[in-house]
Amino acid sequence: MPTTKASQEILGRLTATAEHALSTLRTLGVDHAEVSVGVGKELEVGVRSDEPELVKEAQSSGLSVRVMRNERVATSSTTDLSPDAVAAFLAGVVEMAEISEPDPMAAPPEPSALASGDALPDLDLFDPDTDGIDAAKALELAKAGERAAFAADERITTSEGASFSRSSGHSVLGTTGGFLGTRLGTYQSLVVQAVADDEGGKKRNGVFWTGGRFFEDLDDPASVGAEAARRAVRTLGASKMPTGQYPVVFDKDAARAIIGLVASCILGDAVYRKRSYLAERLGSQVAAAGVTVVDDPFVARGPGSRRFDGEGRPVSRREVIQGGVLSTFLLDTYSARKLELEPTGSASGGGGIPHSSTSNLYLRAGDVEPSALLEGIETGLYVNRMMGFGFDSVTGNFSRGAEGFLIENGKLTRPVGEITISRNLDEILGGIDRIANDLEHRTSVAAPSFRVDHMTIAGT
Amino acid sequence: MSEAHGKPKGGDASSVAAGEAPFITGPQSIDDTLIDRALCTALEHGGDFADLYFEYRRAASISMEDGRVRSVGGGIDLGVGVRVVHGTAVGYAFAESLEPEELLAAARTAARIATGGGAVEPVAVSRRPRSNLYPVKTEVVDVPGVDRVALLRRADAAARAADSRIMRVDASLVSVHKEILVCNSRGAVVHDVQPMARIGVSVVASGGERTESGSSGGGGRFGLEYFDKISPEDHGQEAARVALVNLDSRPAPAGVMPVVLAPGDSGILLHEAVGHGLEADFARKRTSNYTDRVGESVASELVTVIDDPAIEGSRGSINVDDEGEMPREQRLIEDGVLRGYMHDRISADHFDLSASGSGRRESFREVPLPRMTNTLMTAGEDDPEEIIQSVSKGVYAKKFSGGQVNISNGDFVFSLTEGYLIEDGKLTAPLKGVNLIGNGPEALATVSRVGHDYLLSDGMWTCGKDGQSVPVGVGMPTVKLDELTVGGTEA
Numbered sequence: 046m047p048t049t050k051a052s053q054e055i056l057g058r059l060t061a062t063a064e065h066a067l068s069t070l071r072t073l074g075v076d077h078a079e080v081s082v083g084v085g086k087e088l089e090v091g092v093r094s095d096e097p098e099l100v101k102e103a104q105s106s107g108l109s110v111r112v113m114r115n116e117r118v119a120t121s122s123t124t125d126l127s128p129d130a131v132a133a134f135l136a137g138v139v140e141m142a143e144i145s146e147p148d149p150m151a152a153p154p155e156p157s158a159l160a161s162g163d164a165l166p167d168l169d170l171f172d173p174d175t176d177g178i179d180a181a182k183a184l185e186l187a188k189a190g191e192r193a194a195f196a197a198d199e200r201i202t203t204s205e206g207a208s209f210s211r212s213s214g215h216s217v218l219g220t221t222g223g224f225l226g227t228r229l230g231t232y233q234s235l236v237v238q239a240v241a242d243d244e245g246g247k248k249r250n251g252v253f254w255t256g257g258r259f260f261e262d263l264d265d266p267a268s269v270g271a272e273a274a275r276r277a278v279r280t281l282g283a284s285k286m287p288t289g290q291y292p293v294v295f296d297k298d299a300a301r302a303i304i305g306l307v308a309s310c311i312l313g314d315a316v317y318r319k320r321s322y323l324a325e326r327l328g329s330q331v332a333a334a335g336v337t338v339v340d341d342p343f344v345a346r347g348p349g350s351r352r353f354d355g356e357g358r359p360v361s362r363r364e365v366i367q368g369g370v371l372s373t374f375l376l377d378t379y380s381a382r383k384l385e386l387e388p389t390g391s392a393s394g395g396g397g398i399p400h401s402s403t404s405n406l407y408l409r410a411g412d413v414e415p416s417a418l419l420e421g422i423e424t425g426l427y428v429n430r431m432m433g434f435g436f437d438s439v440t441g442n443f444s445r446g447a448e449g450f451l452i453e454n455g456k457l458t459r460p461v462g463e464i465t466i467s468r469n470l471d472e473i474l475g476g477i478d479r480i481a482n483d484l485e486h487r488t489s490v491a492a493p494s495f496r497v498d499h500m501t502i503a504g505t
Numbered sequence: 506m507s508e509a510h511g512k513p514k515g516g517d518a519s520s521v522a523a524g525e526a527p528f529i530t531g532p533q534s535i536d537d538t539l540i541d542r543a544l545c546t547a548l549e550h551g552g553d554f555a556d557l558y559f560e561y562r563r564a565a566s567i568s569m570e571d572g573r574v575r576s577v578g579g580g581i582d583l584g585v586g587v588r589v590v591h592g593t594a595v596g597y598a599f600a601e602s603l604e605p606e607e608l609l610a611a612a613r614t615a616a617r618i619a620t621g622g623g624a625v626e627p628v629a630v631s632r633r634p635r636s637n638l639y640p641v642k643t644e645v646v647d648v649p650g651v652d653r654v655a656l657l658r659r660a661d662a663a664a665r666a667a668d669s670r671i672m673r674v675d676a677s678l679v680s681v682h683k684e685i686l687v688c689n690s691r692g693a694v695v696h697d698v699q700p701m702a703r704i705g706v707s708v709v710a711s712g713g714e715r716t717e718s719g720s721s722g723g724g725g726r727f728g729l730e731y732f733d734k735i736s737p738e739d740h741g742q743e744a745a746r747v748a749l750v751n752l753d754s755r756p757a758p759a760g761v762m763p764v765v766l767a768p769g770d771s772g773i774l775l776h777e778a779v780g781h782g783l784e785a786d787f788a789r790k791r792t793s794n795y796t797d798r799v800g801e802s803v804a805s806e807l808v809t810v811i812d813d814p815a816i817e818g819s820r821g822s823i824n825v826d827d828e829g830e831m832p833r834e835q836r837l838i839e840d841g842v843l844r845g846y847m848h849d850r851i852s853a854d855h856f857d858l859s860a861s862g863s864g865r866r867e868s869f870r871e872v873p874l875p876r877m878t879n880t881l882m883t884a885g886e887d888d889p890e891e892i893i894q895s896v897s898k899g900v901y902a903k904k905f906s907g908g909q910v911n912i913s914n915g916d917f918v919f920s921l922t923e924g925y926l927i928e929d930g931k932l933t934a935p936l937k938g939v940n941l942i943g944n945g946p947e948a949l950a951t952v953s954r955v956g957h958d959y960l961l962s963d964g965m966w967t968c969g970k971d972g973q974s975v976p977v978g979v980g981m982p983t984v985k986l987d988e989l990t991v992g993g994t995e996a
């Protein structure tokens with residue numbers, strides 16, 4: 046993997062710390078340990094009314110471990126990497142395992158199942174220029190975004206501000222099973238929040254953002270600000286719509302939230318803990334035939350991309366739902382054992398209790414333009430924002446607050462707010478009858494816009 | 506706050522814990538000279554205000570799955586945040602260490618916000634005494650691991666024993682000993698020890714074709730004595746009860762109808778419908794629907810809402826806020842009229858008011874923001890039974906998984922996990938989980954009955970804002986709203 050000299054130095058130092066910690070833990074008599082050591086840098090700035098509101102700059106470091114002794118597990122973490130502190134910390138974790146209880150299922154992966162640290166793919170996740178973005182430049186970017194919002198529409202009366210942040214991280218995961226892998230990555234984003242005044246003292250806010258692993262991939266601040274303004278003013282005068290059953294079109298932000306709920310139900314943890322309505326559905330139809338959901342850790346510059354999982358296993362691309370059929374869960378070692386299935390290399394993090402997790406999970410794009418989703422809808426709802434936590438993964442019951450637009454005769458006619466949309470997720474996935482072609486890998490869970498044949502809307 | 510809430514008044518200055526944090530005791534303890542030097546460095550380019558926030562957090566957690574300890578965890582987090590305020594601009598940096606050179610480096614970084622100004626002298630610091638709202642004999646975090654495991658085992662056993670349809674039980678116990686030392690350029694140096702414990706039990710029940718879940722949780726700034734009042738068995742049985750109720754639940758109605766909120770947990774409605782909108786950063790930025798509305802009617806005249814930081818043992822209580830201010834009770838809405846906002850240092854200076862002690866932060870890595878502590882509606886005079894009897898068709902809302910608000914337009918939602926249909930003045934069928942939506946001032950204008958049965962919710966709520974989580978409390982009597990939108994599936 047091509048890295049800068051500075052990165053190599055950091056990774057070398059972290060590797061030494063990880064190896065030292067592993068050898069200390071062996072001396073302390075553990076049967077297994079995973080150690081993750083990392084350092085990070087971050088800058089966050091905010092502006093409001095063209096003035097700086099926040100400049101925050103920091104560096105952090107951390108060591109986290111999971112140890113097993115006599116089938117008992119303990120985890121802990123510390124930010125103090127000085128040798129004396131690390132020695133005391135590790136002794137404390139091993140002692141902590143004593144109060145745990147033997148759990149044969151918690152055994153680590155066989156060494157033969159681990160990825161080879163030398164043969165890991167380069168996923169292009171680190172922008173060597175990110176750390177060089179200083180506060181002055183960050184403030185300029187944020188100001189440019191906010192100014193564009195005010196310039197775009199005179200109805201923008203105030204702003205919740207604009208912010209730019211960048212972060213970079215280097216880390217090393219090592220296990221007593223013999224795995225040693227390095228990770229590094231950067232991320233930067235610009236957010237603009239514009240506010241317009243509405244009737245009755247209500248305000249309408251519009252939020253838009255751009256972000257990515259590489260600075261060069263970000264949208265320019267002017268377009269971000271203008272879109273934030275557009276999103277605020279288009280909701281002016283929003284009101285309820287009549288209670289009833291209607292077809293619903295989710296824009297890609299709202300669609301992503303729905304796919305995020307699916308993600309929470311296909312994770313091994315949720316399945317073995319009986320917290321998923323999909324628990325007994327492997328191999329059966331769980332969505333409309335056009336629905337394919339993919340988990341892909343290899344997306345170049347992807348926000349959720351990873352070279353290995355949190356236990357040091359190799360990762361791979363999986364079609365979780367294939368043509369509507371549930372083909373696999375995403376499993377770490379523990380959940381796989383509980384379910385008597387093969388692990389999928391989906392363990393999160395490293396050094397803590399591993400959990401099953403997604404990498405880049407997305408709904409595969411369809412082939413129609415987003416506007417085609419509205420065609421043929423006499424009266425319906427276009428949803429672009431949802432609120433609340435109204436989802437029960439055990440039953441699939443879904444009921445959330447929503448905002449968007451009324452669809453009349455295939456066109457968006459007026460803004461709608463203060464309503465709820467409800468239906469069981471199982472039925473929602475079965476009711477997806479059109480998927481658009483506007484998928485973007487801007488977030489680790491992503492989806493194109495799609496249409497659902499009907500949902501219940503509670504309004505007037 | 507009136508005594509009508511039956512709240513024990515806390516406070517015994519003599520019971521303040523001495524503290525174990527390395528910035529308080531031992532070779533790394535921070536003396537006034539170093540505090541002064543760091544504050545001088547922070548203000549070396551000018552600025553109106555600077556503060557140092559030292560934090561020590563020792564946590565211990567256990568999670569139990571199906572009667573077996575899945576993991577034990579814990580650890581220590583330690584560091585200091587340095588903030589420089591220049592007008593409404595904030596420079597912030599932190600160090601994950603108490604080394605003087607790292608503290609001073611953070612102070613220099615934070616100081617850069619105020620370039621070009623001359624150095625400002627901080628007021629000489631003095632240690633401020635405080636009373637203690639959470640005197641705790643034995644902190645849960647200090648209870649031996651085997652005894653903490655035993656607490657979870659009791660919860661697990663009680664849930665299982667409740668009914669043969671209980672097929673899975675998960676339980677967890679998280680305990681924290683947190684200490685802060687807040688030092689600011691107006692001369693305050695305040696130390697606080699903030700214990701916290703939270704137990705959670707969640708169960709899955711299966712009957713016929715259906716699988717449903719239920720949960721229960723509680724705690725607060727209590728020690729082990731919490732479990733004398735509410736036992737692990739209580740939480741196990743409660744979680745089981747909710748899951749079993751939900752096995753019989755039927756689809757909820759959709760549309761606008763009267764909603765009766767049960768006492769206690771329903772306070773989440775206040776937190777979302779009015780609380781966030783009254784945090785003064787939004788009023789300062791003019792982005793909240795409650796901006797410029799002090800003195801106006803924003804609710805039915807039956808509604809009085811208070812943010813009270815001083816309820817002994819409550820999860821949201823604080824002896825001192827995270828800016829070193831002594832928190833005061835805030836009367837937010839009195840008889841339906843908006844009385845004021847919750848302020849941190851920056852918004853208080855902006856509005857030329859004294860800070861209300863509402864500045865809170867998640868950790869030394871974050872800037873303080875105006876936040877709620879314990880948000881309550883005071884008791885009314887109505888009989889709770891009669892309130893239910895006054896509804897011919899509506900919903901009785903009892904337990905919730907959470908809520909959210911859109912600050913700008915005031916729309917709020919909260920998600921019901923235990924609710925019942927009210928038909929002809931009686932609770933009838935349990936309802937499937939459903940979302941309720943309303944608009945803050947519009948919904949509160951429809952409050953037509955307020956019960957005399959004020960109840961503080963058992964401590965389980967965590968509030969998120971700008972990515973920062975802080976523990977909060979809520980409380981409420983039985984309340985009837987004549988109109989709220991119920992987001993069921995039965996149109």
